[in-house]
Amino acid sequence: MNLEDTTRKVIDSLDIDGLLERFDEPLYLVGGSVRDAILGRLGTDLDFTTPARPEKVKAILEDWAETVWDTGIEFGTVSAAYRGQQIEITTFRADNYDGHSRNPEVAFGDTLEGDLIRRDFRINAMALEMHTREFHDPMGGVTDLFKGVIDTPATPEQSFHDDPLRMLRAARFASQLGFDVAPRVRQAMEEMSAEINRITVERVAMELDKLILGQHPETGIDILVETGLMEHIFPEIPALLMSPDEHAQHKDVYAHSKQVLRQAIDQEEEPDLVLRWAALLHDIGKPDTRDTQDGRVSFHHHEVVGAKLARKRLRKLKYPKSVIEQVGQLVYLHMRFYGFGENQWTDSAVRRYVADAGELLPRLHKLVRADCTTRNKKKAARLARTYDQLLDWIDEIQAKEDLARVRPDLDGNEIMEILDLKPGPDVGRAWSFLKELRLEEGPLDREVAIAKLRHWWETQK
Known part of the structure; x- marks a missing residue:
């Protein structure tokens, strides 16, 4: 040049x-x-x-x-x-x-x-x-x-002592540029990783976001994990480096999570912070839910535990409430699809899938597809085919029922009039019953909805 x-x-x-x-x-x-x-x-x-x-x-x-x-x-x-x-x-x-x-x-x-x-x-x-x-x-x-190397003008020890945030910036530039850090810089990061605790969580979160939104976030994540910095700022991520069981019956969760992140990125129209965080964190509940019985490894309800862990850590890093809730909900929902096999979905299950995802549904589609990292081509093709069937089903029901705005067939005022109620908890309970009924059976004629509401109310008495 x-x-x-x-x-x-x-x-x-x-x-x-x-x-x-x-x-x-x-x-x-x-x-x-x-x-x-x-x-x-x-x-x-x-x-x-x-x-x-x-x-x-x-x-x-x-x-x-x-x-x-x-x-x-x-x-x-x-x-x-x-x-x-x-x-x-x-x-x-x-x-x-x-x-x-x-x-x-x-x-x-x-x-x-x-x-x-x-x-x-x-x-x-x-x-x-x-x-x-x-x-x-x-x-x-x-x-x-x-x-393609990141090094400091003065010694890295002096540079990081002056401003420990520079250690995170090293990983962030590695993510944005696809570079590696110089050996002396990596050594200083390992020895001084605890110094990052001098930095406010707001500044840490800002650098993490820039890293996650880089072109090569896996590179930056590896640097933070390998130098011990991630243990101080987001310990749930290095915890994914679980020891394999003696029969190697579960995949490397850390490597899998990075691959899901990459596959989610490949589906983006533009960088999506919420999707990327959800992809990286979708399995952080596995270390706490790992169980071995009869020689088999399981992670029952890891999505529930993972959602709680994700929300808790993002709160500590003072992320906006909207980001915390969106990432947490995607982690919580990412296994819902796997509860159904080919041709096992029902209209009710589809309605609930869409209703629970809400505006996150497009991101959930990308996350679920990205979560398929199997090398078994037949299994991958089967999962893709099943998800394609689900999308077709969603489109079919959406065309008939406006799934994006699933609401009870009767509103609060109508409920109070029909059941002769005053505003209060009973109206909310009745509304919830009708919402569940709507999800289970789809739109109902007004008279049918009224009859079911009255029957439900009699059982409550």
Whole structure:
């Protein structure tokens, strides 16, 4: 690759007309923006650094950009929006860390090299001067980039001591880029894994999501498990590395879970965080439910236990309630399909399957298909055929009954009028009875529904 040609093309491709003319000090495209530009994947988030102080940068941007915000100005960063791009310009930094938190004592620097050496990884420590088009790579980031390796500018021990979150970022970049971490970085991660406990769970969750949404999440997951970091942040995942039974009657659950994740990704139209988490976690209930009787291994109700474990861990990581419930429900439902064989579904079972999945039904379809990792081609074909039959059945009933909105044939007001009830728990119980009746028998004529409701109410008395 000709870096001179690459840098020229990068500069020419940037839509920042008028910005350079306003800067009378050097302005460098820096960090991940340079890395992505060399890889041919530069997006619309552009990072720059400059010796100019924040107040001067702010004044320049206010004279040029469409929108400017200075929420990071105390750390030397001023942000702007311009023609669909988000631009961040940060004054050279020379930070000091106290070794207890990841928040540095901010100090502005005077040299580009001093700014680059403080960065997390060498592949993020390259810069491109916009006026002169000079490429700066004092740490050898391009070499690492071509080797596909993630290494730190300083020693990894010092880097991770300053900011333990960088250990997670190493795994995250491995996931996003398909790279591996350097041996010395891996060793430092193993020795310092407990340092991750200095980081807030919100920041941990943010990095985990970026890792899960990467192109190669299995790579990042392996790094976290192998270095011991995952034991501190999501111990249910390394717990999947169960010892095989003496007869090897169950598959490697950890390897299976990663394969299900990959097969779920292969079905995506676009990256789906909920689906990916559900695919990775769908069997986390197996270690707690493993049982051996008569030489056979079973995991009865592992989906129930797994759903509880998934919800509990995601709550500890302070995930949004919607994500917690959606992932938990998918884990809970992923075995429902296997309770029926070919030609063993009923209209009632189909209605309940759709009703329980609700808006998660498209994701559940993908998860169930991804969960088939058998090498037995006949078994795989049989499972696929059975699921195809289920989908046809869902379509057939949906065409007649509007399964997406299954509700009782009588509403609450009608229930109160028919049974001469006042608002209260009895109305809710009657409504639940009619909902179950609707799922079991499908839509009913009004008179039939009223007769069944009255008969049920007499039995309750």
